[in-house]
Amino acid sequence: MDVKQLRYFIAIAEEGSLSAAAQRVNVAQPSLSQHVISLGRDLGVKLLERSPRGVSLIQSGEVLLSHAREIVTSLETAVESVRQSGAEPMGEVRRSCPKLSDDGQCPPSGPVGHLD
Amino acid sequence: MDVKQLRYFIAIAEEGSLSAAAQRVNVAQPSLSQHVISLGRDLGVKLLERSPRGVSLIQSGEVLLSHAREIVTSLETAVESVRQSGAEPMGEVRRSCPKLSDDGQCPPSGPVGHLD
DNA sequence: TACGATTACGCGCAGCGTAAATATC
DNA sequence: GATATTTACGCTGCGCGTAATCGTA
DSSP states (O other): OOHHHHHHHHHHHHHTSHHHHHHHHTOOHHHHHHHHHHHHHHHTSOOEEEOSSSEEEOHHHHHHHHHHHHHHHHHHHHHHHHHHHOSSBOSOOOOOOSSOOTTSOOOOOOOOOOOO | OOHHHHHHHHHHHHHTSHHHHHHHHTOOHHHHHHHHHHHHHHHTBOOEEEOSSSEEEOHHHHHHHHHHHHHHHHHHHHHHHHHHTSSOOOBOOOOOOSSOOTTSOOOOOOOBOOOO
16 A cells, blocks of 8 residues: 555546546556556455546545545655754755856855755 | 655664664565665655664654654554445544644544544 | 547566675674 | 675566557447
8 A cells, every 4th residue: 555546546536537637647547547446456445436427436435535635645744844854954966057167067056955 | 755665764763773674574674775765865854873783863763753653553544444434334523633733623524434 | 439447568667685895893 | 703784786576658448428
């Protein structure tokens, strides 16, 4: 069970259609189809019903949806607070520059804040 | 960012050692090393310090740890409720939430099955 | 015919394990 | 030398996209 699947599922639930959700999350429909099948199999429940026009959530799907939203939100909150807690940013800061110096180097950089 | 990485990170934090954590989660040490490096890179933050005897969390790591525990718990709860939502009566229920909104309220709840 | 989901199939990459290297005691 | 992490490297499986197939109106 993966957060990516939860994101996909939220998109499907909100769009009511695999095709629309696929566009929204930039993934091909077959991939989403596979994910939702796999998700249902992992949970041992049927999550949604196939309608001639798209899909619609059934009870278990609604339950999953609310939890999924909560979890995804928690995750985003977590990332945000960890980033802001960073007294010690790490890694090299790579930057591009619009114009190289004559010696082919980037001009010296000024003070840099955190990356968004 | 993946839940698996959060589980791994929790194990590392609690064991204080990559080797011990690796045994606990049944993964080779190098794999965990890669994961924690990747996690730190994704977050743009240094999470722990290498000691000659294992590793120890620094501030950002502690922040991540608490969030990670919360998220993993939420995920397990979610799986449980979805599984049990199969044939259970449903309706609005009060629920606890791992994190209050800024105004001190629980985030809005959706329809759910019963909680044990 | 048109729209949407599923099945089939091939490819690339992420994650894993083994093994070798590095570091600290 | 012992313990613990990191680097190197090959392999397998998962996730994705394309294309073909099925279902319904």
